[in-house]
Amino acid sequence: MKDPRFPELTHQQVSTLKHYGTIENYNNSARVFTLGDNLYDFFVILKGEVYIEDPYNQTIIVKHGKYEFTGDSGMLSNRAAQFHATAQPDTSLLRIKPKALKEVISKHSDISDVLLNAFLLRQQTVLDEMSGGLKLVGSGKSNATYRIRDFLEKNHIWHNFIDTDNQEDAVELLKSFNLTETDLPILINSDSKVCKQPSIDQLARYSGVLMDFEDKVFDVLVIGAGPSGLAASVYAASEGLSVVTIDSEAPGGQAGKSSKIENYLGFPTGISGGELANRAYVQAQKFGCNISIPHRAKHLEYDNHCFTVSATNDKIIKSKTVIVATGAAYRQLPIANINEYEGSGIYYSATGMDVSNCLDQPVVIVGGGNSAGQAAMFLSNYAKEIYVVIRGNNLGSKMSDYLVQRLEASEKIHILKNTEIIELKGNHHLESIIVNSNNTKKEMQISNVFSFIGAQPNTKWMNDIVATDDKGFIYTGASLTKGNLMKCDIYSNREPQSLESSIPGIFTVGDARHGSVKRVASAVGEGSMAVSQVHRYLADIS
Numbered sequence: 001m002k003d004p005r006f007p008e009l010t011h012q013q014v015s016t017l018k019h020y021g022t023i024e025n026y027n028n029s030a031r032v033f034t035l036g037d038n039l040y041d042f043f044v045i046l047k048g049e050v051y052i053e054d055p056y057n058q059t060i061i062v063k064h065g066k067y068e069f070t071g072d073s074g075m076l077s078n079r080a081a082q083f084h085a086t087a088q089p090d091t092s093l094l095r096i097k098p099k100a101l102k103e104v105i106s107k108h109s110d111i112s113d114v115l116l117n118a119f120l121l122r123q124q125t126v127l128d129e130m131s132g133g134l135k136l137v138g139s140g141k142s143n144a145t146y147r148i149r150d151f152l153e154k155n156h157i158w159h160n161f162i163d164t165d166n167q168e169d170a171v172e173l174l175k176s177f178n179l180t181e182t183d184l185p186i187l188i189n190s191d192s193k194v195c196k197q198p199s200i201d202q203l204a205r206y207s208g209v210l211m212d213f214e215d216k217v218f219d220v221l222v223i224g225a226g227p228s229g230l231a232a233s234v235y236a237a238s239e240g241l242s243v244v245t246i247d248s249e250a251p252g253g254q255a256g257k258s259s260k261i262e263n264y265l266g267f268p269t270g271i272s273g274g275e276l277a278n279r280a281y282v283q284a285q286k287f288g289c290n291i292s293i294p295h296r297a298k299h300l301e302y303d304n305h306c307f308t309v310s311a312t313n314d315k316i317i318k319s320k321t322v323i324v325a326t327g328a329a330y331r332q333l334p335i336a337n338i339n340e341y342e343g344s345g346i347y348y349s350a351t352g353m354d355v356s357n358c359l360d361q362p363v364v365i366v367g368g369g370n371s372a373g374q375a376a377m378f379l380s381n382y383a384k385e386i387y388v389v390i391r392g393n394n395l396g397s398k399m400s401d402y403l404v405q406r407l408e409a410s411e412k413i414h415i416l417k418n419t420e421i422i423e424l425k426g427n428h429h430l431e432s433i434i435v436n437s438n439n440t441k442k443e444m445q446i447s448n449v450f451s452f453i454g455a456q457p458n459t460k461w462m463n464d465i466v467a468t469d470d471k472g473f474i475y476t477g478a479s480l481t482k483g484n485l486m487k488c489d490i491y492s493n494r495e496p497q498s499l500e501s502s503i504p505g506i507f508t509v510g511d512a513r514h515g516s517v518k519r520v521a522s523a524v525g526e527g528s529m530a531v532s533q534v535h536r537y538l539a540d541i542s
Contacts, residue, residue, distance in 0.1 A: 005121045008067040009044065013111050014094070017044055020104050021096035026087040032095075033070075035190050037081045038208050042101045043070045048091025053084040055190040056132035072126070073119040073278075075101065076285040079208035082126065082133065082158055105286050116286060120279070126158050133158030134207075137173060138185030140165050140357065141429040143343030144197065145185040150343075151200050153353045154250030154257075155293065156278055157207050201313060204294055210313065211292035217306060218242045220534055221319035223297050224458075226253020227520045228510030229325030230280035231527025236323075237287035239531060244319070245284065246295035246311060252277030253327045254455070254511070255520045257349030258371055259378030263400060264520050274351065276520075297326070297461045302503060305541045320541070321505045321534050324462070324474060325527065328455030328511040333366065335424055341449075345430020350375035350450050358383045358448055364433065366421065367452030368395055369518070373403035375450050376413055386413045387444070389435065393417040421449070457512045467502040473514035476501055490540050497533040499526060505537050 002008070009017070023046065033040040035055055043050060050064045061083065064070060070085050075098060087093060096104070105112040126133075136152065138145030140163040152159045164170040164181065177194055179186060187195045187203070195202065204210035220236045222229045225247035233245045250256060258273035285291060292315075299310040300322070309317045330348050332338050338346060347354060350365075363383040365376050368390040376386050388395075388407065395415055396404045407413050416437055423434035426447075433446050457472040467475045467484035475484060477498035485491045490504040499507045509526035511518055516526070 005118055005125060006062060006064065006068055007114055007118055008065075009069065009111070009114065010067075013108075013114070014044060014046070014067055016108060016111065017094060017096065017104065020100040021094045024093050024095055026089065026091045026093070028089050030087045031084060032087050032093065033081050033085045035081055035084055039078055039098050040075070040081045041098065042075060042096045043085070044094040044096070045069070046092040046094055049088045050091065050093065051086045051088065053086060054130070054132055055084055061130075069115070069118075071101075071115075071119060072122040073116070073282050074123070074208065075119070076105075076282060077208065077291060078211050080206070102285075102288060106288060112286065116282065120282065123156065123278075127156060130158070131160055133160055135160050135162060135188040136185060137162045137170055137188065138164060139181075141344045142185065146343035146347075147200065148185055148187075148198065148203065149353055150349075151203060151250065151294075153351060154252065154274065155204075155207070155209050156274075157203075157209070200294055209293050210295075211290060213244055213290040213292065216242075216318070218244050218317070218319040219538065220244075220321050220323060220531075221307065221309060221317055222246075222323045222325055223309065224253065224325035224327055224510070224512075225251045225277075225281070225291060225293070226325060226327045226510055226523065227255050227277070227280070228327075228523035228527035228530075229253070229323065230277065230284055231524040232323045232325060232509060232530050233284035233289045233291065233527075234280060234287060235528045235531040236534065237284055237289035239535075241531075241534070243284075243288070244290040244292070244317060246297065246315075246317070247291075247293050248296035248312075249294060250277075251281040251291070251293070253325075254330075254371060255523070257351065258374045259350055259352075260374055261520055262402065273520075300462050300465055302465070302505075305505070307505065321507065321537055323527075323530050323534070324459070324501075324506065324508045324512055325510050326458035326461075326512050328457045330367075330452055331454045331456055333421055333449075333451055333453065335421065337424055341424055341426065341430045344428065345424070345426060345447055345449060347448070347450050348452070350379055354379075354448070354450075355382050360384045361448065362387065362444070362446055364389055364421070364444070364446050364449045365452065366390075366449065368392070369398045369452060370400055370403060372450075372452040373399045373407055375452065377403070377406055377410070379450070380410055380412045383412070386410075387416055387446075388413060389416045389419045389421065391418065391420055424449075455511060455518075459512055465503065466506055466508075469514050473516075474501055474508040474512055475514050476508050479514050490537075494540075497536060499530045499533055500537070504540070507533060 052061045162170045183196045219241040220243045222245040236243045255273040256277040260270045262270040295311040301308045362385045419437040425432045459472045484502045507530045510523040
């Protein structure tokens with residue numbers, strides 16, 4: 001049976017593809033792309049073979065034969081090549097440029113289905129089964145190292161983490177590069193080039209996650225790539241609108257941090273937030289959406305039916321409409337020294353990256369929502385015991401019933417009601433916590449606390465340009481009063497649409513919106529709904 005990661009295109013599909021590329025003949029062995037290349041080309045093998053080579057381990061991963069093709073899902077987001085590709089002697093290839101490949105995927109569904117399925121399977125194989133990629137060397141208890149690991153994991157960037165705290169070869173590796181622990185964290189690529197204490201922006205640009213896009217006025221700017229933002233991106237791009245989407249961290253938002261979502265329609269056995277987000281990320285780019293990470297919106301201006309957003313990396317983006325999908329961030333625990341332990345004992349998501357720290361250890365999860373429940377169930381597979389800490393006495397007030405039942409049925413999970421963490425202790429890394437439980441203080445030997453408490457909207461960057469409630473959630477539609485509305489011709493002739501803000505053309509979806517339902521399904525629904533309202537606004541200004 002043919003491996004689904006390496007399918008063969010049909011003769012008719014190859015004939016179609018020939019209209020989008022050029023045929024090249026190689027009499028001798030030749031490198032057609034190299035690890036680290038940005039905007040590298042897509043190849044279909046017409047005759048002969050192309051070897052995909054892993055320079056990290058100096059192995060051949062696969063030998064592509066006739067009517068097979070190169071590439072993975074990173075090609076759609078202009079990410080750097082992860083491997084070498086070498087055409088063997090007496091080989092003929094069809095070379096297709098990335099822009100033309102995206103046109104193929106957009107216009108030919110039969111080819112699109114084959115390519116995207118193979119691309120996703122290849123990416124998953126690399127991430128799950130292969131050891132290699134960028135080498136990150138650092139302390140597992142370091143906040144700076146954790147931030148880089150978190151970015152690599154959430155953006156599905158192939159890497160290998162070497163923990164200097166418990167891997168003896170890490171110390172030898174440092175010595176071989178004349179480095180010390182004061183240089184950590186460091187990144188090492190396949191050419192043995194070392195980057196000391198890299199910034200997230202440096203890492204994003206090197207890996208190709210940070211994209212450059214055209215300097216023009218887009219139809220839609222989506223700010224935030226959580227479920228609502230990704231849904232808006234998919235629907236807007238699929239309907240032919242020019243779309244650019246930015247996010248400050250990674251696709252998925254808070255949902256992307258969920259280890260398993262079981263109540264999302266169509267996934268009866270559940271799906272991780274990261275996988276759901278990655279599929280939507282690829283899907284949006286399939287339709288031509290430009291997605292760039294990490295871009296954080298800093299300032300918004302409005303002038304003559306055009307919105308201008310200033311973002312980090314000195315990027316200025318102009319668009320006819322803006323969809324605000326910036327979501328909400330979990331609040332810090334109200335403890336004086338909380339900043340000392342973030343990334344070194346205090347965490348705001350529970351993913352596979354955190355498993356090694358929790359093996360056979362007691363873990364505390366703070367919060368009573370679905371994210372807290374999903375984290376508890378996930379970590380209970382690895383931790384010795386899980387303590388879920390809630391301030392009230394009713395776990396079901398904010399958590400779905402199926403999760404409440406799972407937590408209560410687990411022998412490993414203990415619910416601590418009417419309880420708060422009041423103190424953190426530890427030398428460089430969290431070692432214990434003091435809790436106040438029913439007016440009784442006690443110390444617990446805990447090194448890992450996962451916090452999922454009361455979210456705050458990520459809307460401060462908007463500088464109060466639109467009407468919000470006292471917490472910063474944006475008013476839309478029926479929640480707006482006439483006094484909130486911008487004085488303009490559009491609102492003189494019609495009411496704001498249900499997802500439209502106090503300024504026409506600015507829409508808000510997902511957790512940043514006042515009165516939103518904090519669930520993935522509703523966020524996706526709002527994101528898709530917003531696009532129909534964008535069309536109405538664009539008709540108003542045309």
